[in-house]
Amino acid sequence: MMKKSLEEVLRQSLQRLETSGGDIDAALAEHPQHAEELRPHLRVWASLSSRPKAEASQSGFAKGFSQLSSAVSREQEQGGKKLMNDLSRSGSFALKLLGSTAVVAGLALGIALFSGNAHVQLGSEAQAVPSHPCLDQVLGGLDGQPGFTLQDLIAFKIAYKTQNLDPRYDRNGDGRVGLKDVLIYLHELKLCFQTNPPPP
Amino acid sequence: MTGEAISSVRGVAASPPVELDYEVDLVRRAKARSQEAWTEIYERNYAKLFRYAQARVGERQTAEDLTASVFLEALKSIDSYRNRGKPLLAWLYTIARNVVNYHYRSSFRKRPPGRAADPEQVAGIQETAGGDDPGAEIDRWDLQDAVRHLTDDQREVIILHYYVGLTTPEVARVVGKHERAVYSLQTRAIQALRRRLT
Numbered sequence: 052m053m054k055k056s057l058e059e060v061l062r063q064s065l066q067r068l069e070t071s072g073g074d075i076d077a078a079l080a081e082h083p084q085h086a087e088e089l090r091p092h093l094r095v096w097a098s099l100s101s102r103p104k105a106e107a108s109q110s111g112f113a114k115g116f117s118q119l120s121s122a123v124s125r126e127q128e129q130g131g132k133k134l135m136n137d138l139s140r141s142g143s144f145a146l147k148l149l150g151s152t153a154v155v156a157g158l159a160l161g162i163a164l165f166s167g168n169a170h171v172q173l174g175s176e177a178q179a180v181p182s183h184p185c186l187d188q189v190l191g192g193l194d195g196q197p198g199f200t201l202q203d204l205i206a207f208k209i210a211y212k213t214q215n216l217d218p219r220y221d222r223n224g225d226g227r228v229g230l231k232d233v234l235i236y237l238h239e240l241k242l243c244f245q246t247n248p249p250p251p
Numbered sequence: 252m253t254g255e256a257i258s259s260v261r262g263v264a265a266s267p268p269v270e271l272d273y274e275v276d277l278v279r280r281a282k283a284r285s286q287e288a289w290t291e292i293y294e295r296n297y298a299k300l301f302r303y304a305q306a307r308v309g310e311r312q313t314a315e316d317l318t319a320s321v322f323l324e325a326l327k328s329i330d331s332y333r334n335r336g337k338p339l340l341a342w343l344y345t346i347a348r349n350v351v352n353y354h355y356r357s358s359f360r361k362r363p364p365g366r367a368a369d370p371e372q373v374a375g376i377q378e379t380a381g382g383d384d385p386g387a388e389i390d391r392w393d394l395q396d397a398v399r400h401l402t403d404d405q406r407e408v409i410i411l412h413y414y415v416g417l418t419t420p421e422v423a424r425v426v427g428k429h430e431r432a433v434y435s436l437q438t439r440a441i442q443a444l445r446r447r448l449t
Contacts, residue, residue, distance in 0.1 A: 099413040105305040111315030
């Protein structure tokens with residue numbers, strides 16, 4: 052019972068010393084009936100409290116900071132490379148998929164616009180592909196065969212995906228088959244249709 | 252659920268919400284490997300973690316190396332950090348405790364035959380006597396040896412409060428206990444020290 056009481060008194064004294072400040076004598080004065088038992092305990096507290104706090108050396112602080120900064124930089128670099136790899140992997144795949152489709156869609160849309168046929172379809176419905184001398188003239192040789200068919204669009208799509216730098220596909224000679232080549236084709240189609248307009 | 256609410260549910264001391272909000276943002280930037288964020292984390296916590304390591308291992312050089320390791324471990328683990336209503340220091344302290352314990356285990360494995368079995372007995376908490384000594388009797392106390400014999404919980408609370416310099420509410424948040432429980436641990440630790448030192 053006495054021991055428990057001392058523990059409670061000591062706990063209250065520690066709490067008071069921390070929150071309200073003061074010294075041992077002030078804490079003892081609050082518990083005169085326990086002062087004799089309390090005093091040696093509070094001396095332990097005073098000894099602990101008066102310890103000087105250890106301070107790291109400047110060199111130790113700087114060394115640790117340098118190690119951390121280097122590690123962060125390495126992770127930034129690795130993270131950046133990983134991101135680029137991920138983007139490159141998924142991005143190039145997406146670009147190939149979207150790009151080739153976009154190229155063919157662009158060509159088909161251009162054909163539809165300039166030939167007045169808004170229902171150009173790609174697929175097995177070859178009969179839906181419009182025919183016009185301009186189409187034969189500008190796009191007819193893409194598959195190596197005369198006359199414009201769906202195969203010409205497919206040939207260009209393959210050339211785009213494989214980056215076939217044959218002058219038939221790399222029209223501007225910039226070393227890659229891309230949207231700029233499509234625009235050249237569309238521009239040539241436009242010019243041709245201006246001089247040889249499709250029937251209304 | 253806010254950090255404060257989580258802590259209330261668990262019945263432990265909660266960090267001030269504003270501070271927690273700030274740390275949430277700090278951790279978000281740290282996860283993005285921001286140099287500025289890591290610099291801030293380092294500068295805010297280095298001294299505390301160093302004092303903890305110093306109190307545990309005694310040697311300044313070793314303590315500095317271990318403190319540096321704490322931050323490197325933190326960088327490795329930051330992606331798995333989850334805010335649970337505790338201050339970031341609580342997480343860093345857990346890492347520090349593990350780093351020091353690992354250091355002891357490694358030292359124990361490497362020690363030559365015939366050396367002391369308890370590495371902490373070799374390094375241990377060193378008394379850095381100085382300042383205003385309360386009395387000649389207290390000067391003779393072997394505090395280093397006495398603290399070593401405390402229970403783990405008591406020793407951690409004593410180190411965090413008296414060696415690191417955290418207030419009792421801060422200690423409570425770091426170790427995830429009620430303030431009253433921390434005061435009780437301090438009380439029992441001081442009683443144990445008193446018994447050992449007389």
